[in-house]
Amino acid sequence: MGRAYKLKGQKRKKREDKYDKGEELEELNEKKAKTEVLVADKEEEKLEPVIDEMPGIPMVEVTTNDNKPGVTFVIEKASLEIGKVGKSYQLLSSDEHASYLLKNKRNPADYRPDIAFQAIQTILDSRVNKSGRLKALYVRTQLGILFEIKPHARMPRTYKRFAGLMVQLLQKLHITASGKGEKLLRVIKNPVTKYLPINSRKIGFSHSSEKLVDMYDYVGTINSELDLVFVVGAMSHGKIEKEYVEDYISISEFPMSAAYCISIITTAVERKWRIL
Numbered sequence: 001m002g003r004a005y006k007l008k009g010q011k012r013k014k015r016e017d018k019y020d021k022g023e024e025l026e027e028l029n030e031k032k033a034k035t036e037v038l039v040a041d042k043e044e045e046k047l048e049p050v051i052d053e054m055p056g057i058p059m060v061e062v063t064t065n066d067n068k069p070g071v072t073f074v075i076e077k078a079s080l081e082i083g084k085v086g087k088s089y090q091l092l093s094s095d096e097h098a099s100y101l102l103k104n105k106r107n108p109a110d111y112r113p114d115i116a117f118q119a120i121q122t123i124l125d126s127r128v129n130k131s132g133r134l135k136a137l138y139v140r141t142q143l144g145i146l147f148e149i150k151p152h153a154r155m156p157r158t159y160k161r162f163a164g165l166m167v168q169l170l171q172k173l174h175i176t177a178s179g180k181g182e183k184l185l186r187v188i189k190n191p192v193t194k195y196l197p198i199n200s201r202k203i204g205f206s207h208s209s210e211k212l213v214d215m216y217d218y219v220g221t222i223n224s225e226l227d228l229v230f231v232v233g234a235m236s237h238g239k240i241e242k243e244y245v246e247d248y249i250s251i252s253e254f255p256m257s258a259a260y261c262i263s264i265i266t267t268a269v270e271r272k273w274r275i276l
């Protein structure tokens, strides 16, 4: 899956293995310090700098529905990594930084931040969120950095501005609401299980699962009092394998984008809870 990029005379590092073994950094500061930063050859690659300073992001008004069961999304293996390209830090992507990544012995096909961008947008745009039933949204990057996005954060709608925001988040560890002190995005300590509702059903999504279900029928069988936690991957290839997931399901015989998969999930929940 994805574009094939040739890496000259070097073995690809098995990055997935490293994280599958649960090797995570203990403290956020340590994490920040160890965030991989790639330094490009200044002469050979000069790209437009991303927006260095952003004053914060606005909030949207969403209905609160705290007394009813809700939905939590966990986006796993999101390809959100920054690197120093020329003089500025940028969100690395196969579209913009292919030659830079090859020079740094990385496979450009692994760098797909657009997948997480679309997934986040689909979750926040859903009626589940607008009705106040989205309780939380967590994103875990391929490097194991975990951050939370508040459901009422108004995320940038263009990729370029999203990329700028991610650079800011991964450097400063939080993004506040414009004009206010509330942290709408913030890097938090692993593991994500610390934040998941106790009385919840944790469902993972994978095309390779042998349990192929109709999503609407599936959510219909779950006790309506339970909170629902959905775990979806945002990587270009590979699958999510998380020990906290109770059930892995496939919801189509076809492999889908994370965003389309999320749209099927939210539509099924909206029908179950009669959210129009």
Ligand SMILES: C[S@@+](CC[C@H](N)C(=O)[O-])C[C@H]1O[C@@H](n2cnc3c(N)ncnc32)[C@H](O)[C@@H]1O
Pocket: 001, 115, 204, 205, 206, 207, 208, 231, 232, 233, 234, 235, 236, 237, 238, 239, 240, 249, 250, 251, 252, 253, 254, 255, 256, 257, 258, 259, 261
């Ligand atoms: C871009 S895909 C990842 C591609 C990966 N090769 C795969 O098929 O899982 C992003 C995510 O969407 C979800 N997904 C895609 N197709 C699915 C399907 N048919 N059933 C369930 N989840 C699916 C999975 O969570 C997957 O990690």
